[in-house]
Amino acid sequence: xxxxxxxxxxxxxxxxxxxxxxxxxxxxxxARRAEQDARxxxxxxxxxxxxxxxxxxxxxxxxxxxxxEAALRGYLGMATxxxxxxESMTLLEQPEGSDAxxxxxxxxxxxxPQLVITGARAERGEGSGLLPYALAEHLGWPLVNSLASVxxxxxxxxxxxxxxxxxxxxxxxxxxxxxISVDEAAPAARxxxxxxxxxxxxxxxxxxxxxxxxxxQWHLAPARKRPKRLKIVKAASARDRFKAAxxxxxxxxxxxxxxxxxxxxxxxxxxxxxxxDVLR
Amino acid sequence: MLETLLPILIFTxxxxxxxxxxxxxxxxRQGRPSRVNLFKGLVALPRRYLVDLHHVVGRDxxxxxxxxxxxxxxxxxxxxxILVHGLGIANPLLGGLLLLASASMFVGSxxxxxxxxxxxxxxxxxxxxxxxxxxxxxxxSVFLITLPTVGLLPEGLLEGSSSxxxxxxxxxxxxxGLGEMFFGMTWGGPMKHAFAGALHLAFHxxxxxxxxxxxxxxxxxxxxxxxxxxATPLGVEKPADFTWNQLLGFDACxxxxxxxxxxPAFAAGQPLNPKKLIQDMVVGMAGGxxxxxxxxxxxxxxxxxxxxxxxxxxxxxxxxxxxxxxxVDADTLWSCTTCRACVEECPMxxxxxxxxxxxxxxLTLERGKTPNKGAxxxxxxxxxxxxxxxxxxxxxxxxxxxxxxxxxxxxxVDVLLWLGDGAFDMRNQRTLRALVxxxxxxxxxxxxxxxxxxxxxxxxxxxxxxxxFQSLAKRNIATLAQYxxxxxxxxxxHSFHVLGNEYGELGGIYDVRHHxxxxxxxxxxxxxxxxxxxxxSVTYHDPCYLGRYNGEYEAPRNVLKALGIEVKEMERSGFxxxxxxxxxxxxxxxxxxxxxxxxxxxxxxxxxxxxxxAVGCPQCTAMLEGVVDASAExxxxxxxxxxxLVERSADDVSGASRQTTASTAAEEVIL
Ligand code: SF4
Ligand code: SF4
Numbered sequence: 001x002x003x004x005x006x007x008x009x010x011x012x013x014x015x016x017x018x019x020x021x022x023x024x025x026x027x028x029x030x031a032r033r034a035e036q037d038a039r040x041x042x043x044x045x046x047x048x049x050x051x052x053x054x055x056x057x058x059x060x061x062x063x064x065x066x067x068x069e070a071a072l073r074g075y076l077g078m079a080t081x082x083x084x085x086x087e088s089m090t091l092l093e094q095p096e097g098s099d100a101x102x103x104x105x106x107x108x109x110x111x112x113p114q115l116v117i118t119g120a121r122a123e124r125g126e127g128s129g130l131l132p133y134a135l136a137e138h139l140g141w142p143l144v145n146s147l148a149s150v151x152x153x154x155x156x157x158x159x160x161x162x163x164x165x166x167x168x169x170x171x172x173x174x175x176x177x178x179x180i181s182v183d184e185a186a187p188a189a190r191x192x193x194x195x196x197x198x199x200x201x202x203x204x205x206x207x208x209x210x211x212x213x214x215x216x217q218w219h220l221a222p223a224r225k226r227p228k229r230l231k232i233v234k235a236a237s238a239r240d241r242f243k244a245a246x247x248x249x250x251x252x253x254x255x256x257x258x259x260x261x262x263x264x265x266x267x268x269x270x271x272x273x274x275x276x277d278v279l280r
Numbered sequence: 281m282l283e284t285l286l287p288i289l290i291f292t293x294x295x296x297x298x299x300x301x302x303x304x305x306x307x308x309r310q311g312r313p314s315r316v317n318l319f320k321g322l323v324a325l326p327r328r329y330l331v332d333l334h335h336v337v338g339r340d341x342x343x344x345x346x347x348x349x350x351x352x353x354x355x356x357x358x359x360x361x362i363l364v365h366g367l368g369i370a371n372p373l374l375g376g377l378l379l380l381a382s383a384s385m386f387v388g389s390x391x392x393x394x395x396x397x398x399x400x401x402x403x404x405x406x407x408x409x410x411x412x413x414x415x416x417x418x419x420x421s422v423f424l425i426t427l428p429t430v431g432l433l434p435e436g437l438l439e440g441s442s443s444x445x446x447x448x449x450x451x452x453x454x455x456x457g458l459g460e461m462f463f464g465m466t467w468g469g470p471m472k473h474a475f476a477g478a479l480h481l482a483f484h485x486x487x488x489x490x491x492x493x494x495x496x497x498x499x500x501x502x503x504x505x506x507x508x509x510x511a512t513p514l515g516v517e518k519p520a521d522f523t524w525n526q527l528l529g530f531d532a533c534x535x536x537x538x539x540x541x542x543x544p545a546f547a548a549g550q551p552l553n554p555k556k557l558i559q560d561m562v563v564g565m566a567g568g569x570x571x572x573x574x575x576x577x578x579x580x581x582x583x584x585x586x587x588x589x590x591x592x593x594x595x596x597x598x599x600x601x602x603x604x605x606x607x608v609d610a611d612t613l614w615s616c617t618t619c620r621a622c623v624e625e626c627p628m629x630x631x632x633x634x635x636x637x638x639x640x641x642x643l644t645l646e647r648g649k650t651p652n653k654g655a656x657x658x659x660x661x662x663x664x665x666x667x668x669x670x671x672x673x674x675x676x677x678x679x680x681x682x683x684x685x686x687x688x689x690x691x692x693v694d695v696l697l698w699l700g701d702g703a704f705d706m707r708n709q710r711t712l713r714a715l716v717x718x719x720x721x722x723x724x725x726x727x728x729x730x731x732x733x734x735x736x737x738x739x740x741x742x743x744x745x746x747x748x749f750q751s752l753a754k755r756n757i758a759t760l761a762q763y764x765x766x767x768x769x770x771x772x773x774h775s776f777h778v779l780g781n782e783y784g785e786l787g788g789i790y791d792v793r794h795h796x797x798x799x800x801x802x803x804x805x806x807x808x809x810x811x812x813x814x815x816x817s818v819t820y821h822d823p824c825y826l827g828r829y830n831g832e833y834e835a836p837r838n839v840l841k842a843l844g845i846e847v848k849e850m851e852r853s854g855f856x857x858x859x860x861x862x863x864x865x866x867x868x869x870x871x872x873x874x875x876x877x878x879x880x881x882x883x884x885x886x887x888x889x890x891x892x893x894a895v896g897c898p899q900c901t902a903m904l905e906g907v908v909d910a911s912a913e914x915x916x917x918x919x920x921x922x923x924x925l926v927e928r929s930a931d932d933v934s935g936a937s938r939q940t941t942a943s944t945a946a947e948e949v950i951l
Contacts, residue, residue, distance in 0.1 A: 025663040027671045032663055080647045191655035193648030194747040195514045 013053025014153055014176065016044045017113035019104060019131075020060050020089070022071045023123040031067045033074030036119030038189035040182040041075055044117055045190070047150050059107065061092040061100040064204065077197030078190055091202045094209035097216065101131060103207040105138035114176040115158065120145060120183040126215060132181040143179045144172060147186055166247075282425060283368070285451050290366040293455075293462040300466030301475065307565055308531065310595045311524035312513075314485055321482035328481045328490045332497075337627045346391040350415060351474070353385025354461065357422055364429060375429035382423040389415035402537025402555070406574025411460070411470045418457025421450060468566070476531040477628050483525045484629060500620065500829045501781035502637055505746040515641025515744060519564035519607075520595045526635060530561040532628040535575055539622030539632065544859040544881075545615040545866075549874030551578045551586060552615035554622040554632045557608065561635065564593035564607045578612055581874060599639055602647075613639050614651050615871045618742050618864030619824040624855055640744030650743055653868045658745050665734035665752065667868075670704045676730045678709040682716055685727040687763045695719070695726040695798075696765040698779065700772030701735050702898035707905065708771075711898065714922035715771050715795055721925050722807040726769070732759050738774040741782070742864040750786065753778075757788035767791040769798045771918055773825035773897045774863070780830070794826055796836040796896050796917050803842045810924040813844035819890035819912075820847050821881065821904065822857035823897035836896050839917055843924050850888045858884060862899030878903040886911040894920060 018041045023034030041058070048054040060072055072089060079086030092103045108116060121129035136143035144160055148169055151159040158178065162170045163185030235241040257268055273279040337344045360378040363369050393412035399405065465471040484490070489499035506512045513521050522530075539554040540546055546553050556570075556578050563570050569592035577585035586609075593599060593607030600610045613636055622632045644650045650658060660669035676684065687696065697719065702708030719726050734752050741749035756779075768790050770776050780792035793801075802808050820840060826832050833854050840847050852858045861867065861877025882904055885893045892913045895901050905914045 028664050030663050077648060191648035191650060193646055195646040198510065
């Protein structure tokens with residue numbers, strides 16, 4: 001970003017809302033800041049560094065108890081140095097088992113940030129990865145997934161770098177407001193420091209909780225270890241073996257659709273899901 | 281004429297000294313409060329000076345004698361001079377004593393001058409180079425002006441009009457001497473060390489480290505941060521965040537560079553010189569830049585040393601800049617291995633490690649800036665209770681075949697075997713298996729906590745993460761409180777130190793023993809029999825956390841002797857042992873230098889000519905074994921003992937207990 005541009009935008013920082021959830025450590029199951037959400041906050045902090053005047057707010061929907069509080073403070077500890085507006089987090093309070101989407105959507109619609117950043121998939125609960133999509137649908141905003149970095153924000157248009165498989169990147173320009181979701185492709189989150197985490201406060205906002213009716217019908221059981229399908233590599237040389245190990249298996253069959261209307265695309269996806277017996 | 285001039289000179293110098301002293305005291309009082317018993321400290325001062333300080337200074341006989349002559353001479357001369365020349369009590373007896381005192385001081389200053397002729401690199405130059413001359417000026421002039429008092433010179437010699445010049449010159453020299461000795465003492469000259477040093481000894485933050493008539497003192501555990509009180513700063517951000525007696529301590533530094541000479545990080549070319557660091561703190565306390573510093577700088581790669589004059593600070597400004605430069609660079613603080621070699625050598629009893637960890641605490645707890653793998657290790661400790669991020673349920677996997685008795689089953693044993701995080705490390709598992717074999721051979725009633733054990737918190741604490749340390753410590757203490765045992769035995773000196781010296785402040789008081797101490801006791805009690813040593817020559821590496829931190833130098837050597845090994849000592853051994861580079865989280869923060877510390881240590885081993893180096897610490901084992909092309913093998917004492925074990929005769933084994941059968945089963949697997 002050119003310095004003069006930067007100067008011009010001093011006053012034009014944007015409002016960024018980062019949605020954070022309570023994570024779960026893969027080995028011990030202890031509550032922690034969720035890996036992807038923390039990367040989302042890191043991204044927001046990077047925007048703030050590039051675009052002074054940017055205001056970051058953090059949003060969590062859920063209940064408040066000791067272990068979740070410690071986990072949420074993990075995010076607040078990333079705000080070292082003053083003036084970032086990160087001394088507090090908005091907590092949309094609702095009991096365990098409530099649907100987070102309506103509460104978040106309502107709050108976001110009311111506060112209307114220009115950019116919403118969220119992790120791609122939660123570490124506990126359903127972890128279906130549908131939240132960003134559901135929110136986008138609710139708010140009617142565009143969604144970009146698997147973000148690698150935010151390049152610039154200019155005149156209400158944000159230039160993004162989206163991560164594609166095998167290290168490819170795609171540059172996108174998106175009109176704000178928008179939702180972006182972050183997975184392992186985004187830069188790793190910085191260390192969380194005890195002091196700022198301890199001093200931070202929660203702005204507790206009551207909500208009218210809506211029970212997650214679908215979740216209530218589900219039967220939850222611990223995951224079983226499933227056998228992994230081994231890739232059989234018939235390679236004659238070391239080079240071939242390396243290539244086979246390094247490359248992702250190319251999907252067989254399938255089709256690439258370009259320049260189709262959304263209806264045609266949806267139809268194709270619908271057909272595929274039927275073929276694969278996902279939808280009946 | 282001198283009669284009138286001298287009292288004026290003396291009392292002006294004294295008055296200026298008092299003003300300087302008050303200003304200096306004001307500088308120290310910028311620090312935070314620290315509870316010390318001022319009166320008790322002052323009463324203990326002579327003993328602390330004569331016994332504890334001279335114990336350290338006396339390691340260099342030459343300097344210690346020089347200091348006795350010079351300082352003793354000076355103190356006596358100063359007092360007598362005030363009486364004789366200041367107050368005009370021209371008693372020949374006092375005059376005679378004054379002559380003696382100033383003569384002794386003069387002889388001392390000759391030796392000081394000799395040391396300054398070709399000073400070693402560790403000594404600071406600058407104003408320190410003029411000190412011997414000032415000492416001479418003071419002693420000679422005092423000697424000369426006292427001669428008439430005892431009648432050795434005609435009274436009138438300096439009176440006659442022709443002697444005006446002589447008197448004036450003499451008065452000038454007296455003024456110079458008084459300036460350096462009285463005025464300079466409190467206004468920041470080299471003699472400041474006498475004033476600050478004496479008070480530092482009296483008001484030392486660790487009164488426990490001084491010996492009493494009952495015996496030697498030791499105080500090596502870090503002081504806990506009060507995390508309950510949110511007003512307590514989390515570590516030291518600015519010089520004024522140190523306690524006042526820490527600031528006073530920094531001011532006592534004589535810039536002798538003994539700390540620099542023994543610092544492994546300095547020797548490795550990492551950006552840390554403990555002497556410079558202490559001087560940086562003095563600069564920060566008074567405010568200004570380090571441009572006047574006249575010793576070896578902090579090393580830096582490529583440059584030889586970080587240029588002085590580029591760093592500056594103030595009592596209420598940050599020590600480490602958020603961006604750019606302030607008083608000290610962060611990598612200086614992260615280079616330290618917390619080996620305590622500097623503290624052990626410092627004649628002024630300055631506590632470098634406390635200061636370094638205090639500043640690290642701020643960087644970690646407030647800024648979240650633990651370098652390199654630091655953040656990852658701390659996250660692992662929080663989430664999995666071990667630095668490697670291993671599944672805590674797998675802590676005992678290495679011993680699946682050993683049938684180790686668990687505290688949870690037995691509830692009460694003689695010995696609780698603390699495994700440490702080495703339980704996750706394949707190399708250290710060999711040591712642990714050997715130790716288990718030894719304990720079984722001696723039929724020790726022991727058990728382990730197994731998966732209930734957590735990291736002791738050592739690494740978290742040295743990395744400045746006091747919160748994680750206290751969390752681990754409190755949970756370990758709660759676990760230990762469920763069981764009854766006489767003592768804890770561990771093969772990890774870091775756990776030993778933390779459990780034995782640092783848990784106490786948090787309510788966990790235990791009798792902890794290093795495995796070498798315990799094995800020595802077992803041998804003395806006749807519970808172990810060894811086959812004679814058939815291997816080559818052996819040297820022993822003292823782990824910092826066993827030796828300097830806990831004063832255990834003898835037991836490992838006694839065990840080696842019991843094995844029939846004659847230790848070929850390295851040049852730096854015992855309290856002067858050189859660190860392996862593994863302490864203080866240094867391998868995690870991994871600050872680059874020009875050499876590696878373990879390489880230097882293995883070179884020490886090589887120079888001793890030994891084919892094997894016996895160690896007693898998992899960190900040392902890992903660091904020293906990681907040296908490529910090493911000339912010696914690295915074995916833990918437990919392994920050497922286990923290899924030498926001889927089955928005891930049948931009568932001993934009769935009445936065989938459960939342990940005996942278990943031990944044969946275990947040995948089959950080990951061998
Ligand atoms: S800190 Fe101690 S050892 Fe180091 S230079 Fe100062 S007085 Fe000497
Ligand atoms: S503790 Fe060891 S590494 Fe740290 S400054 Fe002192 S001598 Fe150097």
